[in-house]
Amino acid sequence: MPKLLTIDDEKEFTVFIRSYFEPRKYEVFTANEGESGIRIAAEQQPEIALIDLKMPGKHGDVVMEEIRKVSPNTQAIMITASEGFGKTRERLLKLGAFACFDKPLSSLKDLELKIKEALAHVANRT
């Protein structure tokens, strides 16, 4: 069962992710701010990490970098509020994010497909 870590300051969102992915046989971990998210990542070594970019405290991109250090195989998918007009997206992808999604999610299905893609990517690597 693939491990999915979702880090977002919006409790609604993390609950939502859990309620969608758990019935689809994912082990879902949630964190509402960066530090605890990094801790869980270190502990659980999830395959996927859904990270919200704009959070109080540690910003999403910093969180992503730190998770990379403690859990190198984790594929990060960034959830960004639609601003930066692609520049943010470029930067994040350069930093190593697997994908970027706009918030609010225009398609849950697309997210699910991307996560499946990421899992395949991880599987190929190991």
Place this chain on the structure above:
Amino acid sequence: MINAFGVSGLVTGFTAAMLGLFVYIKNPNRRLYRYWLLFSIAVAVWGFGGTAISYAQDPDTALWLWRYSFALGVIWIPAFFLGFVCDFCGITKRNALINAVYVINFVFALSSFSPIFLSSTRYSFDQFYYGVPGSPLFLIHFIWWCLVFSSSLVMLIRKIRIADPYKRRQIQYTFFGIGSGAVGGTLNFLPFFNIDIYPWGNFAIPVYTALLTYAIVRHQLMEIQVAIRRATVFAGLYAFIFGVFLIFTVIGQKYFQTILHWPDWVAMIPSILIITLTLRPLDRFLTQITDKYLFQKEYDFRELMKLFTTEVLTIFELDKVTKNTVDSLNNLIKLESCAVFLKNNNDEYRITASVGVKDTAIMFKSDAPIIYNLKHKQGYVQRDPDINTDQNTLLLNRDLEMIGSELCVAISFTGELIGFISLGQKKSGDLYEQEDIDLLVSLARTESIAISNAKLFAKLSETQAEAAQNEKMAVIGTLAAGINHEICNPLGIVRGQSEMFLLNYRDGIYGQLESKEVLEQAVTIFGKIIKETDRATGITKRLSTFAKPNKHFQISEVDVAREVDEVLAILDHEMKLENINIAVDLPKSFPKIMADRKELQEVIFNIVRNAAQAIAGSGKIVIGGHRNGTRAMITITDNGHGIPSDKMEKIFHPFFTTKDPGKGTGLGLFIVKQIVERNEGSISVQSEVGKGTEFTLTFRLAKSETGASETAEHPAEKAAHA
């Protein structure tokens, strides 16, 4: 015994003498006026001489009087008039011809004492003694007299042809006046040649004084100005008095003597009575008509300066400045026309405001004679009515006539001619005296200050408008971030929940569940959808209310806590992002205040934003408040970097910012202060570098609160108010 001839002579003598003296007193140095005086004296001598002659009781006295009248009066009349006309026509050089005239006249004058001129007198018209010529010399003299007079009049006619309309009018009056006088005078000569027509013509002589007086008063003949007006009034008065006196003495003599057999002097009494009774009312009446019909009233210099200071100097709109200038000048000085010309960006001088000017599209380039003269002469140019002047003046006059201007005063600023004020003729017909010019030159100086003020203000307003717009954009930037988060999030949840339900159904996740359980899931989801939709709507409404321009400023009772909550709801997300903790510490008993709701929100919004920007990293902002007598104080405290004491007094100044160029508009606190004061409140600040800053807003209590406040007032405060 007095008779018509005597009366006419008296009137002639009196009026001629007065007119001569008044003109001369105006400017004894002017040659024109000197000639005029001499001419007038000559006429006056004739006038009084005639009166004396009419009184002469014996032929010898009469002869003596005739001779002297001729020698000192009649003979010289045309000669001095010729001198006058020559000077009037601009022939200032004494040429041989004129000298010859004088010499010949002198000869005639000498001869008039001898019997070859007038040998004796004869009693004529049953009234008085008329002279009798002693030889053809008298006739020669008469022809000479007419010749000289005619040539003067011809010179005048010639001048009319080439003069400007201004001067033409003057000459016409002179011509007709003197002309009729001359004709009258000529008729007087007839009895000498035994053509016994009563010298009624003598009455025609004072016609010239009347006409010329009018020409002086109304058309500046000989460039005589205002002061003589008052004299006209009094001349009229004196003429009337004299006339009344005369009539009564003449009638009285007849009546009292023949019927009542009273002595002469008694006849004077009714005259004196009438004069004393009518003197004052007549004075008032005459002053009134002359004021009304001749616009004689001198304007009050002080009034004009006062008007200018209030109507022009304090105005900041350029159009209003120039319009008020022309209106003030026109109303107070009573002009035919007035205009303000200003230089535009193409170096052209155009009319920006005018009254009574026909062609307002007229334009002068920098090289126009009028502009050149304004720049290089003493700050003003005056139209020169004399046509015999240099080329420059002629061109200048032409420019001035184009705009109907009598006087132009330069408006200069830092050495540059930025415009000029053009003044047309005064309605009263007066010329501009040096007093006028001095005043107008100083007015022009205040005008230049007013104009440059207005221009600077316009520029400042532009800059301010730009800066205010930038400030607005900055605020919108803050709001936009909030909008995105506060609206997109709820909508995202709505979508997510809906999609999840559909996908769950499609992927068969609900397959295992009973319909009841599925329905329950749906119900939960719909509940969430409604909650989030409401949330988004709430934020949208809040934002749109906040962003709407405040069209109707209205002070009303405002619940501070509620407004603070509204503002914080908008700023909430940004504050969280910046790791800033905002706390509201308003006591439950915090009173309602009198303010405009939206403006209070704007103030709190701006100060909280400021505070947030002062906090680098994480920090805390506390919004508190307490009541203080009849006032309510709201405090916004932050633990940011604080404001250094040397900058404290400047923070409310416009365009003062400690941020890098382009980062801060410097208008935030300035606008805040304006808004607070507009809401009848006040703002103060305390700060310590490194520790933090506290803004205190003081507002009036709502009326419903002040009832309680009276009793709560400190006795010390009560004493202070008493």
